Amino acid sequence: DSGVTQTPKHLITATGQRVTLRCSPRSGDLSVYWYQQSLDQGLQFLIQYYNGEERAKGNILERFSAQQFPDLHSELNLSSLELGDSALYFCASSGGDSIHYEQYFGPGTRLTVT
């Protein structure tokens, strides 16, 4: 158990809908990262937050957005869903702001868009 929790575990929704994925980082970790894992794209970085502020953006679609709240949990919002958004979405957290810290991953949320 990494200490990172994600809810829900599974999500099935229809095209055009909007969903919210939630992540609670390990106790004390200030950084949260979101990754998408799909068969065709592999594991791709979406976005990073550090202590409530957006730190970096990767291949995140404009239909997707995220935020990190004062209690450090984070939410990833996916809207106008398309079939191609079906994937496993991981949240990871790490402590501090040094390159020496490894990232700890949650169990993921499997999103299926029908």
Next chain:
Amino acid sequence: AQSVAQPEDQVNVAEGNPLTVKCTYSVSGNPYLFWYVQYPNRGLQFLLKYITGDNLVKGSYGFEAEFNKSQTSFHLKKPSALVSDSALYFCAVRENYGGSQGNLIFGKGTKLSVKP
């Protein structure tokens, strides 16, 4: 741009034999390299990392990795494979934002299959 390559989609090993999962990297500046393992229906688990120092890095579950700067490689190794090592292995390099931590850039993954 930084990247990692895992040239093998799958590696098959007999239980008890040594295993190697290959990874090569391309970075500007110092490489910060990681190995993660993913078991079916699970998240990624950290195995080991290279930041600086000894080229041979020891990690969890008996795994180790050898950093080779001249060959830009960071191969994962284990002297004696177990059936329970069967999983998907990812090599990753970390983006370096001038010293502060950045996201991971992953390879495509290598499926390790260990047969009894």
